[in-house]
Amino acid sequence: MSTEVRVVENQSLFDLAIEKCGSIAAVFAIAELNDLSITDALTPGQILLIPPSTSSGNGYNKPVADYYASRGLKPATDPWNPSTGLYGDLFNDGIDYMAVGVDNMVQ
Numbered sequence: 459m460s461t462e463v464r465v466v467e468n469q470s471l472f473d474l475a476i477e478k479c480g481s482i483a484a485v486f487a488i489a490e491l492n493d494l495s496i497t498d499a500l501t502p503g504q505i506l507l508i509p510p511s512t513s514s515g516n517g518y519n520k521p522v523a524d525y526y527a528s529r530g531l532k533p534a535t536d537p538w539n540p541s542t543g544l545y546g547d548l549f550n551d552g553i554d555y556m557a558v559g560v561d562n563m564v565q
Contacts, residue, residue: 460491460507467502468534475517476533477526478508483517499536 463478471494475484487509489496500506511518525531 460509462505463508465500465502465504465506466532466534468536469500469502469532470536471496471498471500473533473535474506474508476522477531478523479511479517480519480522480524480526481517484509485517487517 461478463474465474471485471488472482475482475488478484479488485496488494488506489498491507491509511520511523526533
């Protein structure tokens with residue numbers, strides 16, 4: 459039987475695969491079960507189904523999944539913000555974001 463999970467802010471299918479199944483290999487089974495693409499943006503509060511650990515070929519790694527569960531870890535690495543349609547502050551710095559004459563001076 460599949461398990462329901464609620465997506466937290468900035469979670470991707472890859473984050474859920476690691477957290478709930480212990481391996482990113484499970485991302486394909488999760489995407490298929492929820493009729494999603496592996497790159498689809500998720501919305502905080504969205505309910506998704508996670509395949510059972512006994513499902514054949516879903517990439518389940520029990521020790522890793524147990525580690526995340528025992529510590530209450532919820533990876534959330536997706537900087538995309540669906541409410542604004544923009545990427546978060548993760549991309550608002552670095553050399554590709556700097557402007558000559560504003561952030562640095564050429565002499």
